[in-house]
Amino acid sequence: MPDSRLHGSPSAEEWTAGAQNPKPMPPKIVISNVAKVYQGRRQPVVALDRVSLHVDEGEFVCVVGPSGCGKSTLLRIVAGLIPQTSGEVTITGGDRGKPLHSLVFQEYAIFPWKTVFENVVFGLEMRGAPRAAREAAAQDWIGRVGLRDFADAYPRQLSGGMRQRVGIARAFANDPEVLLMDEPLGALDAQTRLLLMDELLRLWDADRKTVVYITHDIEEAILLGDRVVLMTARPGKPKATFTVSFARPRGIEVMASPEFASLSYRIWEALRDEAIASMGIRTVGGGRRGMETRA
Amino acid sequence: MSGEARDRLLAVGAPVLLIALWEGAVRVGLLDARFFPPPSLVIATFGRLIGDGTLVRHTVVSVVRVLGGFAIGASSGIAAGLLLGTIRPLRVALDPVISALYVLPKVAILPLVMLIFGLGETSKIAIVAIATFFIIIINTTAAVVGVEPIYLEAGRAFGARRLQMFAHIILPGALPAIFTGLRLALGTALIVVIAAEFVAAQQGIGYFIWFAWNTLRPEEMFAGFIVISTLGILSYAAVRWIGHRVMPWQEDDRTPEGRIDHG
Numbered sequence: 001m002p003d004s005r006l007h008g009s010p011s012a013e014e015w016t017a018g019a020q021n022p023k024p025m026p027p028k029i030v031i032s033n034v035a036k037v038y039q040g041r042r043q044p045v046v047a048l049d050r051v052s053l054h055v056d057e058g059e060f061v062c063v064v065g066p067s068g069c070g071k072s073t074l075l076r077i078v079a080g081l082i083p084q085t086s087g088e089v090t091i092t093g094g095d096r097g098k099p100l101h102s103l104v105f106q107e108y109a110i111f112p113w114k115t116v117f118e119n120v121v122f123g124l125e126m127r128g129a130p131r132a133a134r135e136a137a138a139q140d141w142i143g144r145v146g147l148r149d150f151a152d153a154y155p156r157q158l159s160g161g162m163r164q165r166v167g168i169a170r171a172f173a174n175d176p177e178v179l180l181m182d183e184p185l186g187a188l189d190a191q192t193r194l195l196l197m198d199e200l201l202r203l204w205d206a207d208r209k210t211v212v213y214i215t216h217d218i219e220e221a222i223l224l225g226d227r228v229v230l231m232t233a234r235p236g237k238p239k240a241t242f243t244v245s246f247a248r249p250r251g252i253e254v255m256a257s258p259e260f261a262s263l264s265y266r267i268w269e270a271l272r273d274e275a276i277a278s279m280g281i282r283t284v285g286g287g288r289r290g291m292e293t294r295a
Numbered sequence: 296m297s298g299e300a301r302d303r304l305l306a307v308g309a310p311v312l313l314i315a316l317w318e319g320a321v322r323v324g325l326l327d328a329r330f331f332p333p334p335s336l337v338i339a340t341f342g343r344l345i346g347d348g349t350l351v352r353h354t355v356v357s358v359v360r361v362l363g364g365f366a367i368g369a370s371s372g373i374a375a376g377l378l379l380g381t382i383r384p385l386r387v388a389l390d391p392v393i394s395a396l397y398v399l400p401k402v403a404i405l406p407l408v409m410l411i412f413g414l415g416e417t418s419k420i421a422i423v424a425i426a427t428f429f430i431i432i433i434n435t436t437a438a439v440v441g442v443e444p445i446y447l448e449a450g451r452a453f454g455a456r457r458l459q460m461f462a463h464i465i466l467p468g469a470l471p472a473i474f475t476g477l478r479l480a481l482g483t484a485l486i487v488v489i490a491a492e493f494v495a496a497q498q499g500i501g502y503f504i505w506f507a508w509n510t511l512r513p514e515e516m517f518a519g520f521i522v523i524s525t526l527g528i529l530s531y532a533a534v535r536w537i538g539h540r541v542m543p544w545q546e547d548d549r550t551p552e553g554r555i556d557h558g
Contacts, residue, residue, distance in 0.1 A: 079452055081452060106445075109445045112544055113467035113470075113542070
């Protein structure tokens with residue numbers, strides 16, 4: 001398989017295997033018609049309604065939506081942590097021995113009883129990577145997130161932002177095919193978030209892994225993503241997709257551009273109805289406006 | 296004077312003042328010396344009983360009973376609690392039984408335990424083991440069930456298998472609450488051993504206090520109280536010390552309570 005990681009958009013890379021047989025590169029993640037129905041107290045609750053989504057190799061896709069739209073549920077299904085009611089998820093593996101996916105949770109999901117080093121090495125240790133290799137990888141990633149001096153510290157000795165650096169290093173060090181992130185910056189204060197977004201961009205740029213990133217923050221989604229997928233209120237399904245075309249490597253300065261503001265506004269316009277719907281409020285004359293590109 | 300120095304003075308001065316008041320009250324006849332012997336006499340008696348080895352002998356006997364029973368009750372209680380916490384059907388099946396037995400005061404079954412194990416050491420160790428077992432199994436089960444789901448999810452997300460989950464996530468996640476159970480159980484072990492020695496022993500600190508009552512020597516009773524209080528403090532400190540060793544990631548002790556008014 002050729003290395004397509006350096007390409008950002010799918011259109012840029014039509015992989016030709018043999019001269020007479022042009023074939024498009026298959027998507028890294030294929031989510032087709034995934035539905036999730038919970039058994040509620042009185043009636044079944046549809047959390048996800050036939051979600052289909054393709055993510056290309058090396059693509060950074062952000063999923064935004066109102067709270068309770070099932071975006072975290074979708075991510076957990078992709079991660080194989082909970083079973084879907086119907087539909088299918090396929091992740092194309094490349095290297096054997098590499099895990100398919102690693103998750104970044106919110107910052108309180110790192111283990112308080114393990115040191116920074118023990119947290120970061122956890123995934124490699126669980127899948128039995130050789131000691132020397134896993135320790136080198138963990139030290140490398142601890143250095144890359146700027147925690148070299150804190151390798152032996154326990155999480156309680158760290159700030160929230162430092163803890164989430166541990167969470168990020170834990171996932172990156174595991175060297176997965178796909179990174180899945182569930183509102184990783186959701187519990188942090190505004191300044192720490194900005195700093196970590198910048199850092200995430202830098203870390204991701206080093207090897208441009210395929211990412212699915214869940215957030216409720218539109219600006220975070222635009223800054224980080226190649227594509228922003230907007231989900232509807234429950235039952236959740238993709239409502240619209242927005243392509244983000246800022247050049248890579250990208251930094252926080254793109255937030256100052258008028259394009260950023262206008263895209264942010266367009267996404268908010270589309271999200272607003274869903275946010276209102278998720279709160280159970282009826283707007284006067286509140287028909288849903290037609291949206292741009294359907295996913 | 297700095298706030299800290301003042302606090303220390305208060306903490307040391309208040310008990311000293313209280314003891315002085317007690318001494319004075321007995322001397323002027325406000326307190327009946329038959330029930331509340333003057334502290335000077337209590338301290339002198341305590342010194343004499345330590346000196347002639349009486350108190351030490353009884354204390355050692357009680358401590359051996361407590362440690363023996365506690366070791367059996369704690370190890371079996373933790374093992375059973377870990378099983379119950381991780382295996383749901385087992386928990387559902389046994390929870391009502393354990394809860395019912397838990398609320399039964401263990402002193403109440405002392406006669407039954409003596410009937411089964413006789414009047415020797417075994418019955419004393421057995422009653423302590425039973426009392427600690429129920430406290431620890433309940434606390435350990437709750438500790439395992441109470442491990443934050445996000446840690447379990449993170450463990451599974453990184454591919455931990457059953458035994459790895461147990462060793463890396465469930466056990467360390469449950470340890471703080473298990474230690475709370477151990478501390479509670481050790482306090483109860485002291486109570487139970489004293490009660491057992493009141494009625495069914497020829498040695499031990501409980502027997503010593505009971506004997507002092509029979510022979511109308513209140514100052515010896517008070518000497519016994521000093522021993523029991525010291526044992527309580529030492530056992531609490533020991534569990535805490537072990538806790539710090541086993542769980543180095545834990546918060547250091549919080550500042551003492553009631554420190555709100557340092558304005």
